[in-house]
Amino acid sequence: MRQTNYDDQTDLHERIEALEAYDIMDTPPEPEFDGIVQIARVICRTPVALISLVEENRQWFKARVGFEPCETPMAGSVCQYALFSRELLEIPDLTADPRTKDNPLVTDEPFIRFYAGAPLITPDGIIIGSLCVIDTVIRPEGLDEEQADGLQALASQVIALFEARRLSQRKDDLFRRQKGITASLRSAAKETLAAQEAGGVGTFEIDLTRNELRASPEFYRIFHLPPARSYPTSVFEKMVFPDDQGTQSTQANRADGSAALDVEYRINTPVGLRWISRTATFIRGENGLPVKMIGAVKDVTVTRRAAARIQALLDLGDRLTQLSDIESMASAAADLMAKALDATRAGFGIVDPVNETVLMQPQWTAPGITPVTGLHHFRAYGSFINDLKIGNPVVIPDVTQDPRTAANAQALLDLGIRVLVNVPVIDQGNFSLVVFVHHDRPYQWSNEEIAFVRSFGDRIQAAIARVRAESEQQLLHREMGHRLKNTLSMVLAIATQTLRPVKERQYVEAFERRVHALSTAHDVLFERNWSSAAIVQVMERTFDRLSVRDRVVLQGEDLTFGPKGTLSLSLLLHELTTNAIKYGALSNTTGKVVLRWYLTGEGENTTFHLDWQEIGGPPVHDVDKAGFGSKLIKMGLGGTGKVDVRYESSGLVLRMEATLHQLQQAEH
Known part of the structure; x- marks a missing residue:
């Protein structure tokens, strides 16, 4: 076990750098972290659970339940002692421990008495804080083995979420x-293409009957040849780059009937390939055949290459967006x-x-x-x-x-x-x-x-x-999904053991089914990087899990909900479907459910409506007015409470509504 000292500056600097790399401090609440503290509180049966990140002079809570402040100074921090070890830290009686007996949270409100914290350890081995649970009563026995294992597993999940968040930001x-x-x-393109080619213009005259060229000194400089009285035209023909697909030429008739010849081509010179722009005119003899060509040339390599570079960079951007390997x-x-x-x-x-x-x-x-x-x-x-x-x-x-x-x-x-x-x-x-x-x-x-x-x-x-x-993020999401399933399985195992003395087994079974419904919603969210989920996919997976997909008619366009809206929809559909299987239209072999949804309004005032109608089942009535399931249904989508429940002769009819923005937002 590696021991660390809070006063050690090396550890402090490493922790500060790790927190800066995650860019997590003082960020708004996020549902995935809120869910972890909720699970930690349930597993450990404590009123308080926190994700605590420790800086130099304060501890800040990324997620909290049962505790109002969003941060405390180091004088009120118990989590700072979780930095000492990579093992779970438990303090059964905070009033008896010399490290915490004078802590203001112990001596004054809220008078905390028990603490357990699992360190948050980055992949580089740096402890940045803890996932902790707190109680207001002394717990001499501390956490049992399964609770301790569950808390440490959830701490690993926090780090996995931090890594996923960092990859997404990158x-x-x-x-x-x-x-x-x-x-x-694009800005540089406008400037470069407007620039004019530096350098002079070389003039020339070719005697076509003798295949002889005479030119100005600037012409010879452009072609990197020593000045001479004349040159055979074959000298220049050999310089033209063979099979040049970049050559561009245009011909136009002049008013006097002569033809102007404009060409751009590449030549191979002692200093490499160059682009030449040529403008020329044929002079014809008495028989109408060309006898001379006169014209001018200019080295346009700089301009041509500048334009080619800019176009290449622009083309690259377009092509890279279409490729994935x-x-x-x-x-x-x-x-x-x-x-x-x-x-x-x-x-x-x-x-x-x-x-x-x-x-x-x-x-x-x-x-x-x-x-x-x-x-x-x-x-x-x-x-x-x-x-x-x-x-x-x-x-x-x-x-x-x-x-x-x-x-x-x-x-x-x-x-x-x-x-x-x-x-x-x-x-x-x-x-x-x-x-x-x-x-x-x-x-x-x-x-x-x-x-x-x-x-x-x-x-x-x-x-x-x-x-x-993207590849690492997908891999991490798969791993996170796997870990979450393991965590939920652990929650079920702990709940099963804890609730073993309960004689009303239907309540235990209902709890297990609700955890499975949460697992289904999380699966769909992970497929879209936790940002959103398609509601049709959520509906179909919920009904598939309960083996009633062929008896539910879906009517509406596919939409996406954020994490909170997705979890709310999944739990509501689970409760409604299980009730229909027990008491309603799905309790026989002929009944069915019609699920219809639609939108009204515009912009931020757009409202999402969801109608659940059971057909062909036995007469129904409110069978569990005080139960959790009924309370959950009456809370409605996203907890809005806008629900109309009717027990009609044809079957249960339920109508819910919530603002679309509320259901689609990514955070609480």
């Missing part, structure tokens, strides 16, 4: 982050990024920083380029991982010249890598993902392109984190 943050990135991209996300992103950068290979790798390895995901490659999918060791290709680990992007214009890769250059060249760009993606302080872009020829990188690659990395990392968060 997923929401990721969605907001992606939305913000898209908004900034890491492999397809990486493949889609790599395809868009590579084409925007004229790369020969591009993609993403999942990093193991401890072993200094990277698992390359499926990537985009140009024709004739071999993929590098699979596991690779960073050190086999140089020392640039040292920069990646501290979050710095690596841009290597020539792997044979850079000191980080020169000694391993041949290994890179064998993979067709002449130019190497790696951008690390840091997630929660960890180097988790690397974005890579390769060229097999020289390429002039700009700061804007480095930022573009980083943006791609951030977006794919956010999307991957979202998918993982």
Whole structure:
């Protein structure tokens, strides 16, 4: 057992950091936590149950029953002593214990006398508070074994709910982050596309009869050729990138009958691929055939690539929302990024920083380029991982010249890598993902392109984190559902043992059925992350559990209720159905129930109406006016009390109503 000291600053700092990570302090009440303290009070048979979280100078209650204050100063805290151990803390007589005998809650109102607290321990082993029960009478024997086990099981459930809540918040943050990135991209798009291409215009004249080109000095600079009196046109034809699908051309007839030729195409220069915009006109001879072409060219690589980068980022946002697995996300992103950068290979790798390895995901490659999918060791290709680990992007214009890769250059060249760009993606302080872009020829990188690659990395990392968060949340919800079923089973076992002396077994059986009804409602809520449940699904599962689904007619459109509305609906339907099976239309083989619901009003004044009508059963009357079931029915949906019950000759007719907003809200 690990002993902790409340005055130890390390433990205090760890606890404060854990509470900040959960972002739970001073949040509004939530039904799932309220339900846990209710169960704890029932199991331990105490008037008070609390979920207590301990900060430096106060303890705050996330959920409480039987205790009015929402927090107390440390002078009034008994829960601070639950931080000492990972075991259940029990103090049978608070007036006799030296730690608590002078506590103001012991010496004054409400004069508490007994305390039992199960520590709330995070997955990292940090105790942040306790789930406790309190009594106003001394209990020398404390809790029995089953009560102690139940309280500790519920404490584990509290932590599971905290983890689910944290994952849900993280997923929401990721969605907001992606939305913000898209908004900034669209703003940048307007500015970039409005910018004009820097640089001059080169003029040229081609003698088509001699296949000879003469041009201005700016023309030769654009094509990265030394100035000369003339060049054969074949020199320029060889520079045009083959099979270029990006070439765009338009032709229009001029008023004088000559044809204007406007083209954008890529050329392969000593400094890499460039985009050229050309405007030209044919000069025709006496026979009407073209003899010359005159025109102008301009290097539009910067503008073309800027527009391509922005469009790629916008397209990425659209495509990522449609994908749900890491492999397809990486493949889609790599395809868009590579084409925007004229790369020969591009993609993403999942990093193991401890072993200094990277698992390359499926990537985009140009024709004739071999993929590098699979596991690779960073050190086999140089020392640039040292920069990646501290979050710095690596841009290597020539792997044979850079000191980080020169000694391993041949290994890179064998993979067709002449130019190497790696951008690390840091997630929660960890180097988790690397974005890579390769060229097999020289390429002039700009700061804007480095930022573009980083943006791609951030977006794919956010999307991957979202998918993982959703997967973890689904797994956690399944585990929470399993734990809740175990907890409810424990409650049933404790109740069965506690109520064993009760001779009226029908009351014990009714209690068990109601717990099962709660379990059914919780199952449906967990399928939607506890935020809501479809009422038709709640109805059908309730009737299926009682084996009467084929005898109930459902009439109404499907709606969703929040947790409180769902639990209320499930319990009401359970009571009505069991009563109908015992005394009403479902007690014979011919009767049936018609369940109809509808809405009236608009906006916040929308009212939900639920009508229960039994047909074909024996005459009915109020058989249990003082029973819990009847009281529950008379409380109505959500406890509104708006219920009209009629015992007519054709069968029971019951009408209930409540505001739709009240039934759909997520919190109390």
